[in-house]
Amino acid sequence: MKALILAAGRGQRMMPLTQNMPKPMLKVAEKPLIEHHINNLKAAGITDIVINLAWQGDKIKDYFNDGSQFGVNILYSQEVEGGLETAGGIIQALPLLGESFIVVNGDVYTDYDVSALMQLHLQAGEAHIVLIQNPPHNPDGDFSLSHLSPESQKYTFSGISRYQADFFKGLTQGRRPLGPILREKLSKHVISTELYIGQWDDIGTPERLNDLNKRLAAH
Numbered sequence: 001m002k003a004l005i006l007a008a009g010r011g012q013r014m015m016p017l018t019q020n021m022p023k024p025m026l027k028v029a030e031k032p033l034i035e036h037h038i039n040n041l042k043a044a045g046i047t048d049i050v051i052n053l054a055w056q057g058d059k060i061k062d063y064f065n066d067g068s069q070f071g072v073n074i075l076y077s078q079e080v081e082g083g084l085e086t087a088g089g090i091i092q093a094l095p096l097l098g099e100s101f102i103v104v105n106g107d108v109y110t111d112y113d114v115s116a117l118m119q120l121h122l123q124a125g126e127a128h129i130v131l132i133q134n135p136p137h138n139p140d141g142d143f144s145l146s147h148l149s150p151e152s153q154k155y156t157f158s159g160i161s162r163y164q165a166d167f168f169k170g171l172t173q174g175r176r177p178l179g180p181i182l183r184e185k186l187s188k189h190v191i192s193t194e195l196y197i198g199q200w201d202d203i204g205t206p207e208r209l210n211d212l213n214k215r216l217a218a219h
Contacts, residue, residue: 001118002097003046004090005037006159007106008054008083013205022056024106025063026209029216032063033203034106038070041104044115047072050096051106054083086178091168098165105159109212111199117162120192125166127185128192131155132200137208142179146186146193157182158200 011023018026024034034051041049049072053060057078067074077093084092090103102117112130120128134141134156141154157179167185185191201212 001046001100001102002048002050003041003102003104003114004050004052004077004093004097005034005041005104005106006052006086006089007034007060008052008057008079008089009107010055010083011107014203014209017206017209018055020056022053022059023203025056025059026203028109028203028209028212033109034060034064035070036109037104037106038064038067038072038074040111041102041114042070042072044113044118046102046114046118048075049073050075050077050093052077052079052084052089052093054079054081082175084173084175086176087168087171087181088174088176090163090178091171091173091176094165094168100162100164102162103160107203108159109199109201109203110158110160112158112160112196114160117160120162122162122164122192124164125169126190126192127161127163127167127182128194129182130158130160131193131195132158133195133197135202137202137204143182143186143193145195146189146191155195158196159202160196 007024011018025032138156142157144152203209
């Protein structure tokens with residue numbers, strides 16, 4: 001199975017740290033954030049990785065090259081300036097990903113074990129998304145667990161998911177957010193969900209990055 005790490009975002013809220021650096025290259029525990037994802041994927045047995053690029057993407061390419069020095073094989077999906085948003089980025093990368101693949105947001109830090117996603121038996125056109133307890137910056141959440149009604153308690157999308165390629169069938173390339181697609185497909189019951197209670201941090205502001213590094217250094 002292959003994995004896509006989403007790394008094309010501009011990272012405006014992380015300014016000035018992202019003035020000349022893509023957000024996934026910011027350091028967490030002395031390593032670029034995206035390197036933690038690569039190590040986690042490799043530990044789960046996933047060595048074919050695609051990374052989408054837009055803002056300052058050359059910094060990622062220069063650091064990881066083809067991935068061989070990290071024990072993986074990396075391909076890149078270069079997007080137009082400004083990026084294609086999440087769904088647009090996935091759709092563009094589909095030719096590199098095969099029939100079933102894992103997607104991880106490059107700007108979160110987590111100890112979620114993606115090998116659990118590899119064991120799922122998804123049918124064509126289906127997906128599985130990982131939800132987490134709502135953090136302070138997203139108190140209302142995004143989605144309910146799929147076996148509950150849409151009006152039930154909502155949780156926050158972790159940015160970790162698995163898709164069958166046909167999930168995106170019929171969607172044209174271009175700039176396209178993922179949220180509306182997930183909401184529509186959840187209503188059609190082709191998405192399964194889980195709630196993960198574990199390490200998860202959204203590196204959304206310099207303060208959150210600083211706080212995470214302090215917590216990790218204390219352990």
